[in-house]
Amino acid sequence: SQASGNVVRSVQSGVSSSRERRIRLARDEFMNLRDGLGLGDERDDLIDMAxxxxxxxxxxNFTKGRRTELVQCSCLYLTCREKNIPFLLIDFSSYLRVSVYELGAVYLQLCEMLYLTENRNYEKLVDPSIYIPRFSNAxxxxxQDKEVMRTARDIIAxxxxxxxxxxxxxSGIxxxxxxxAALAHGIKCSKTDxxxxVHICEATLTKRLNEFVDTEAGSxxxxxxxxxEKEMQKRPFATNQTSNKETVHCKHQDRKPVNYGLCEECYSDFISVSGGLVGGSDPPAFQRAEKDRMEKEKTAREENEGGISSLNHDEQQNSKREPVYSSVSKSAKPCSEKGEGEKEEDDGEVSDESGNFSDVSDTEVDCYINxxxxxxxxxxxxxxxxxEYIQEQADKQAALKAANDALNASSSNLPEHARKLVEAS
Structure with a gap:
């Protein structure tokens, strides 16, 4: 019967007919995705690998419990990463109208299932330069403006x-x-364009631009x-004399290390993606930390200098302050009749008396006295x-006096010892 035929394995292929049909349908879906995303009608190699x-x-059994379209998109995106096809994960999520995080979770799980996550390194880094032709075309x-693309690639390098x-x-880079590059060649475009x-927010774009401005190439x-850039390409990269006994850090463990524990192929990929290890500035995070540290040190230094300068200014003002003899008070009149020698001796005493109002004249004091x-x-x-307040106080005094009079009148009829006790209380 047909039901029994679905579970009978083919002798030639060893795969059940239902699985063959599922894979055939998946291949048709890959072709639809290729055409919908514009990967190229002639790229049958992408379909085969996916x-x-x-x-x-x-x-x-990776498809169990997961949406089939998410698994298929993850397989096709992994193929694009392996073939250096300039497509982002958000392009696939936009085509499916699903969250990029949901699709990204399935993609990472697929990499783990395919054992591509050794040491948590899911795949080799992507060179941002491969996206420049596509983004510039859009x-x-x-x-096609080759000068704009060349300048953009130089900036990325x-x-x-x-x-x-x-x-x-x-995408941000x-x-x-x-x-x-577009503004440098006179092409009018805005950040919104x-x-x-590139499918990023404007804040991310602004942050990357500010980081580039802080570098030497930004000026x-x-x-x-x-x-x-031509001079940097001619400059030999820094080399590290690697002995034959050094451990190989790349995936090609059977090859001889060339530089920094990498084989020749991996080292060449590292140089093309990273731009080399010489001729660059410090990382942006390090620059921001150094800038914040220098600003804090400058602020603290200015505060200390300001406190010291204000203290020195007060001391100079106190030292320059002289006693005022233009308006002589009554207590200072005898000082004017003293000799020159005695006056010089009293100058230090008068200058130290800053809180006795010796510099205030009697005329000024009389202005404040009624x-x-x-x-x-x-x-x-x-x-x-x-x-009203005076009337209330008067009423209280009258009531208190009347109460005392009544108490005295009532105590007059009491015995003498009781009257003395009342008067004492």
Missing amino acids: TRFFTMAVEQ LLKGK SMKRDWIQTGRKP CGAALYT IVGI LNVKELKKR NEEERRYKKVVWEEMNK
Whole structure:
């Protein structure tokens, strides 16, 4: 029967007919994805590799509990990474209209299943330069400007040496390089245009631009940047004399290490992706930390200098302050009749007396003291403003006096010892 035929394995292939049909349908879906994303109608090699990845996923029951379209997109994206096809994971998620994080989780699990996650290194790093032709084509509406692409690649190479690429997504690096190159060649574009092409937010683009401005290449024009990159390409990279007994750190354990524990192939890939180990600036995170540290030290130094300068200024003012003899007080009048020698001896004493109001004249003091008429007017005004308070106090005094009189009248009829006790209380 048909039901029994589905579980009977083919003698020639060793694969059940249901699995063959599933793989055949998956191949058709890969072709639809290829055409929908614009990977190229003639790229049958992508379909073959993605189909092999999906076949291994089916054999390991990886599709169980996961959406089939997510597994298929993960297989095709992994193929693009292996073939250096300039497509991002967000392109696949946008085509499927799913969250990029959901698709990314399935992709990482697929890499773990395929044993591509040795030492948590899922795959080799992507060179951001491979995305420049595609993004520039989208920005220029189909026109190919080789000068813009060349300048963008030079900027990316400079960013590699300046550690800007490290730990960052290639879309942000490409966006900053393409935006700078387009403006340098007189092409009018806004940050919004770049953001829509490379699928990043404007804050990320601004941060990459600020990091590039802080580097040495950020102050160069197009010709100077081009000349500098040619000189960097001719400069030999730093080499590390590696002995034959040193451990090989790359995946080719059977090969001889060349530099930094890497074989010749891996070292060449490292140089092309990272831009080399010489001729660059410090990492942006290190630059920000150093800048914050220097600003804090400068602020602390300015505060200390400000405190010391203000203290010195006060001391100079006190030392320069001389006693005022223009308006002589009553207590200072006898000092004017002293001799010159005695006056010089008293100068130090008068200058030290800063809190005895010796420099205030009697005329100025008399201005703050009220005479008889001013005191009378002030009393009348105060009584008029506090009439209610004065009346309340008078009523309280009258009530207290009446209570005392009543108490005295009632105690007059008491015995003498009781009257003395009341008076004592």
